[in-house]
Amino acid sequence: MxxxxxxxxxxxxxxxxxxxxxxxxxxxxxxxxxxxxxxxxxxxxxxxxxxLMAPSNPETTQPRRRVTTQKSEEKENKAPDYTPEQEEAVKRIKKCKDYYEILGVSKDATDSEIKKSYKKLALQMHPDKNKCPGASEAFKAVGNAVAVLTDTEKRKQYDLYGSDEDRLSSHSHHHTYTRGFESDATAEELFNMFFGGGFSGPNVYVRRGGRWQRQTASSQSHQEHSHHREQQSSYTAFIQLLPILLAILLSMASSLFISDPAYSLQVSTKYPILRKTANLNIPYYVKDNFHMEYQ
The missing domain is CATH 1.20.58 (Methane Monooxygenase Hydroxylase; Chain G, domain 1)
Structure with a gap:
């Protein structure tokens, strides 16, 4: 011990x-x-x-409560991470009743004017740039607007039936101007299409049959390779047929320069004149102009 x-x-x-x-x-x-x-x-x-001491802990509950309270106060006092202009832009789009109003263009606006307005609003509303509540919904509305108004057929239908939907939406608390005119591509896909995929993967979006379709870089490369093979195959087939075509052309050309024989052993409309050889008296026939050609 x-x-x-x-x-x-x-x-x-x-x-x-x-x-x-x-x-x-x-x-x-x-x-x-x-x-x-x-x-x-x-x-x-x-x-x-x-x-006699109270139960102790190096990290007592009281300091924890103080830390939690401090964090809550800091969160409450923290300024919003979006600007008043962004908030006002979101509110404006929420109040809009049709796609033209959303993009801020007239009903006779050209495609270039519509796309120009979309690019400006899409950058302003993109969720990565605008953290304002409701920005995501506004971003989708802007995407639907450009998808419909840049499609000739959909725009024509929207111009015809949009007013009826506006009247129906006036009886409800929420606007339904997007009903029946949804975009074939998502708002994010449309954004990547207009801005070259700068916010997402290497995808390209093309319109086929009136619908926006995603075409990845690999599929695009495959299509280009297939197209190249088809062109090469057609060229090879042409090269193989070329000798035959040349032979036919030469045959046709030679026939144009070969003259008729001077005589024939059989009478015909072409050789109607009878003549005989001097020594053996063998009969043969010549043309009417024989004496002129063979004097």
């Missing part, structure tokens, strides 16, 4: 330190250890003292 006295006293000293720090748990731990190593009156007195 005497051999453990120094270690026991060291534990008591540590316990006194933790008592001063209001750390009851560690103080009690070292005092119990000291009593096991070498019992002392001082250790017993300190054990009685810490039993």
């Amino acid at each position: 005497e051999g453990n006295k120094d270690e026991a006293l060291r534990c008591v000293d540590l316990a006194e330190k933790f008592i001063q720090e209001k750390n009851r748990q560690k103080a009690e731990k070292y005092l119990n250890k000291a009593e096991k190593l070498f019992p002392t009156d001082k250790a017993k007195d300190l054990l009685l003292k810490i039993n």
